[in-house]
Amino acid sequence: MNRQILRTIGRILFVFTVLMTTSLASWAQSGPYGKGIEQPQHPQKPGEQGSANMRVLAHIPLGAAGSVSDVEIEQDLDRPYAYVARRNTEIGFDVIDLADPNHAKVLYRWRIENEDLHVGGAMDGRYFKYKSRYYYVQSVQLRQSGPNSDVGAIVFDVTDLPVKMSEVGRIRQSESPGGFHNIFMYKHSSGKPLMFATSGGFAKVFDMGLFIDGETSEMDSQLKDENRELIGRVPVAESDNMWSKGYHDFYVAYHPETGQDRFYGGGGSGYYVYNVTNLEKPELLATLLGVPGVAWGHTFTPTPDGNYAIGETEFQYQPLRIFDLKPALNGENPDKNIDHAIGAWHADWKSLAHNHEVRWPFVFVSGYQTGLGVFNMVDPEHPFTVGYYDTFDGIHNDRGAAMERLGSPYDWNVYDGAWGVDVRNADGLIVVSDMTTGFWAFKMDGFDGWNGEDWGMPNVSSVQQWDDLPSNR
């Protein structure tokens, strides 16, 4: 064998060795799915608020600390609008123009009339499309010490943004004053645009088509029936000595495997799954009760296939838990109950997450004092962080200071920072509302959009396809 060939073999061996050891080292550190990254605790080193893969496109401070609540982004790229709900010192919502995400700006600030008389604020906001027009629904919680405590949501026609928008009407529930803490807009398999709303111990279901179409008979104006659009009530399954009687939050999704519309609610003493295909007879499919650390459910979102779900409790030190729903849904657990999580995720164990959006395998989280966090749940038993940006640069875990500044009715006071998060599926734009620092827009490297089918999943998320039935996706 001549020396040239031997030298070539030696070179190949060297390169092979380096590649193999590098790969092995990487695998050993990360496991088959990756170990992820770790978000540094506050205060971070200068410039280290975010992971290297998370880019800030825009940040707009909106007002006084504690005056910002949830955020919603429209999904059509030709309608570049986000809506940020406002509470306490300013009651209403702000419309953000994202035509140029790098130069986002406030397009409109809507405030309730006689703002000083009202007590409370706007909470959750959702948009929907009906008969070619676009509507934004702003949930409100206004206390009885001021006017409009029976109003749960205010509906706006936003079709003509950026030129104008107008209030269409208000949804009232005088039998259960205090408003709607959360709402969810869902295109039901029946074709109806539905609004699910937290109210009086139920998730109340309103047919928004009926609401928009308005009076259909001469009697409507006389009856002024505030329940005319109320077409269903999803109960909280009874159990002994419940922590609460109502829902805090919910999510509704089409389940392609069964053809059912499924409701996932957090509240009561845990989490609940109902079949709401027939809204007159919601069918309880599963409960998640008796889970250690979960006395009450806050937010509950399934994976696109409905096999797993992420649960949040809104208590300090509590992680986001991942549950395997299959044993309850497939009959393996005769009592239809799940009593333990199979995985958990934290950005910082001293804090807690608030809301989240699932775009499997990613979960986008608005964590109170940790800001935006993104984790990968491809292995639901071992979720890992893949990106973050701390939008909240204020008081971390300092109860006295937070109480003084926010005047929170809670004595918890880690409840400051990122409240809401939303994701635009068309291009992967991420928006976050932070209670103190305002509106943020981000892009994460490698996340340029989401369609469940690209991941071998049904294309099911919080995003609705208003022009089509969910069964046709």
Added chain:
Amino acid sequence: MAPTYTFFIRISVAYLLTFSLVAVSASGQDGSRGSRNMKLVSHIPLGGMKAANGSATAGFEALGRNTGDVVLDQGRNRPFVFVARKGDVPGVVAINISDESKPVQVGEWNSPSEVADLISFKSGSNFFLIATHPSSGATVLEVTDPDEGQFDIVATIEVEGGFHHGFAYRHSNGRSYFFGTGGGNIFVYDLERLSSGVTSVVTSIPLPEDVPAVAYGFHSVSVQYEASTESDRLYAAGAGGYYVLNVTDVTNPLSIAIVNSAAVQIGRSVSATPDGTHLVTAAGYRTSPMRIFDLRPALEGTVPRIRTAAGAWTANWQNYSENHQLRWPLVFTAAMDDGLQVFNMMNPFEPFTVGFYHTWDGPAASLANQEVNLTGAWDVDIRNSDGLIAVTDVNTGLWLFRMEGFESWDGRGWGFPNVGSVQDWEKGPTRSASWNQ
């Protein structure tokens, strides 16, 4: 001159060697299982991890979890450790640690039923051990002379629902009591009467209030003298969280503070700082940290109950701690998968880890697999006179440690009354506040 093929081969070999060393170091395989200040004194596997099917190599899930609670005798002239044994042959083993680097098992008692907690006490000049049984109650054993294998049954307590935990307390009234918990009321017995075979109940203490959604009572209890008010205070963990009761009149307990923390449906364990102002608590489920509560707003009447922890500590948020011993400012915890962990709570808002030793270094347990939930360090005890630390690991047995700089503990050395889980059976607690008393 162009490199030869032997050059590349040499480079490859050198690279592989270097990589191996770096990889071993980076993955923590250098043999270190503890912090530099934690000295391992000795270790006895105590039957190891033999599974119920008799195999010692049955796999992680089927591994035997054969070791339970631990009691370190506090007397310098009583160099004994008692360890509860689980598994096929439940009972208690006595270990002589005259030479603590070479512990010797000197006796054992085979129990007719599972042993959960071990509680030691002294009555007259004799020494006793209470072994609790979750199925039936408890057995009172005289263990004055463990070297002779003494495990003489002096009383058998039968209680519906049994006892999981217990606490022996020298009361300010001069009597000594056993407080037993098993998921219902706390049952109180007179220790002197127990030692003579009389098992009548002095009193039983119910939850101070009904707790929504939890059909349970108390899980564990400790009792401690509160010097500033000259009262005896009971600290209990159970349904709804944690409770503080004045048991100066043990037959008339008075609720004086309630801690209801969200996400704690059932408190697992609780102890109070020597001045009674703060609670150190565990919730006993995976992902729960140990929470520290400032009781003062409730004790002063500013708030009706405490809901928010002042601070919290965890070795690893994905795991949890089971039992602990408080020797202010240090808290020694049996932190399951994370082994022995010691944290400093001098600033209760920001407790921090000061020492550790991984008594379990096998596969990691997880939320998903309930079969392996009980893995690692279960219980811990401290000998106050010389700072010896005993840890029982459900898988790996008994471990003895010494921590640098922790050579004894007396509350007065830290400006506190000298009270805690260790009792002064002769003098009682009323003179614990000062060196001069």
